[in-house]
Amino acid sequence: MTAPTPHPSTEGRTPYPVGLLLAGRRVVVVGGGQVAQRRLPALIATGAELHLISPATTPAVQAMADAGELTWHPRPYQDGDLAGAWYALVATDDPAVNAAVSAEAERERVFCARSDDAAAATAWTPASGRDAGATVAVLTGDPRHSAALRDAIVDGLRDGSLAARQYRAHGAGVALVGGGPGDPDLITVRGRRLLADADVVVADRLAPRELLAELPEHVEVIDASKIPYGRFMAQEAINRTLIEHAKAGKFVVRLKGGDPYVFGRGGEELLACAEAGLPVTVVPGISSSISVPAAAGVPVTHRGMTHEFTVISGHVGPDDDRSLTNWEAAAKMSGTLVLLMAVDKIGAIAAKLVEHGRPADTPVAIVQEGTTAAQRRVDATLGTVAAVVDAEGIKPPAVIVIGDVVNVLAAAFRR
Ligand SMILES: C[S@@+](CC[C@H](N)C(=O)[O-])C[C@H]1O[C@@H](n2cnc3c(N)ncnc32)[C@H](O)[C@@H]1O
Missing domain, CATH: 3.40.50.720 (NAD(P)-binding Rossmann-like Domain)
Known part of the structure; x- marks a missing residue:
């Protein structure tokens, strides 16, 4: 191997690196x-x-x-x-x-x-970049070489493949991290960085699995759905797990699907940790409510077509006393409806929407396991959706989108 040739203009000149503090100057x-x-x-x-x-x-x-x-x-x-x-x-x-x-x-x-x-x-002027509070400045004498090295370093810091193992950016505490809808590329830069720093990861079933596979050996990964809860509620047992590990001096990442605060019970976890006196960082995530339709070719809004989209949990049916949703109002609005956790109750929900005025021929798209390799989209109308979900064997997780936006990009997607 030969050493790279110095750039002709800089040969023989060794710069002294320094960070200038120029405020007010x-x-x-x-x-x-x-x-x-x-x-x-x-x-x-x-x-x-x-x-x-x-x-x-x-x-x-x-x-x-x-x-x-x-x-x-x-x-x-x-x-x-x-x-x-x-x-x-x-x-x-x-x-x-x-x-x-x-x-x-x-x-x-x-x-x-x-x-x-x-x-x-x-x-x-070095090629410079910033990540996680670090300023990276590279001087090679060849600006293109400097920029390429800078990119490699900043990318490595962002995805956690380059880290100062002896230095811990985080002390004991908890981070509630939105993992995005499933594709491991769809977590935020900050989420990925915190994950790379974790001692313990408590992961949801819908959190991107590939991200867990990348974690170093010493990281303890706990499947939240498998935490035994005995005389406690499952959520209470999860809260206790977060608190116990953080109190034992660990940096705990609670990795959730989508965004922690969209039907993710992130608020309850934050309150429990705060009550236990633990510092909590919250990292928003890309919610499946927007990204899963998008991945299947459905924009939740479209100019001139809809001025609102409403995200509703369908985990309890419209006639259930526990339902907090005003289905009648939802039926009367003209914009897009996005239903999460609604596969089981879609028949009752569709009937309620039609009963209160949504036309039975309103387009519906059901997107199962969006953004993953198993993504599948099935189309129906409000009038047919219950039968279609049944006939097609749709299983959760799925996002159901209702409204004219379902077909608005069809021409481009058929091409
Ligand atoms: C408990 S909620 C959590 C939502 C999550 N916090 C978010 O912001 O996306 C779970 C529901 O989200 C939807 N969901 C999450 N990820 C999905 C995916 N990759 N494909 C389809 N639906 C998904 C499904 O409706 C699923 O039943």
Whole structure:
């Protein structure tokens, strides 16, 4: 193997890495084009007193000026513009201007980054990214190599494949993490990161299984549906499991399907942990109520067609005293209805909706095991859905979508 050849412009020059704390300090950027546009957000984030000198800017840079994030001086650079600056960035497409700014910077001892000529610069902008409170900055001398390395590091931090094993970001406590609808790619970046940090994972049946397979050996995985509950309610036993492990000093991730607060009993778990004095982090998840229809080609809203979608649990039927849903009102609304946990009761629900005014020919889509390899969509109408669910042997988990949106993308999906 040969060592990579240093970029010609940087050969023989070893940069000294440093993090500049620029808040409240004057920083001058010369040039308002694409390069400035890319670099400015990170400078704005530092809280620097930012001055941009350029006769013209891109619309995005103009928007930053309009928002008061920087002061734009709409004119060409003049000698003296770097007075009082701590740092300068020159990014015009005129080499003579760039050289003049560099010369002033050298004279005034202001570190100056140059987009056109790394060899003439006194500061190099690293390829940088942030994840989990860490700033990653890579300098290789070759900007493309730096960016590729930065991407690899940030991606690794995000998916947990790169982690400082000796450093624990989380002490004892509980995180309620929404795992998304089933496809392991549909958990959030934060959810995945917390999962990678867990000592104990208490997983729901609908939490993405593949994510559990990736966990390191030492992580204890507890199947929430198998926790023995003896004289307690199942949910109470789950709460106790979370609390006991966290009290024993573990970082416990409660991995749930979809979003923790959409028919997920996340609120009860949060209250139980809070009562036990435990810190709880809640990470929202992509709920099956929106993502499962989407995965099967059904948008829950569509312009000009529906101005609302209503998500309803069908775990108790419409004539059950325990039902908290106003089915009559739901029938009378014109928008999309999304039913979760409704496979068993769909016959009674459909009949109730028709009884209160939803046309029997309203389109219905039933999506079983959405976003997984076993995803299956079956179509019906309100009038036929009970028979179709029965004949097709539909089993939970399934999301049932009712409304004109069911067919709105049909043309594209048939192609
Ligand atoms: C107890 S609820 C939990 C919902 C979850 N918290 C969410 O936000 O998606 C379980 C119901 O969600 C729906 N569900 C969850 N994941 C699903 C999937 N991958 N495909 C179809 N339905 C799903 C089914 O209606 C299932 O009975």
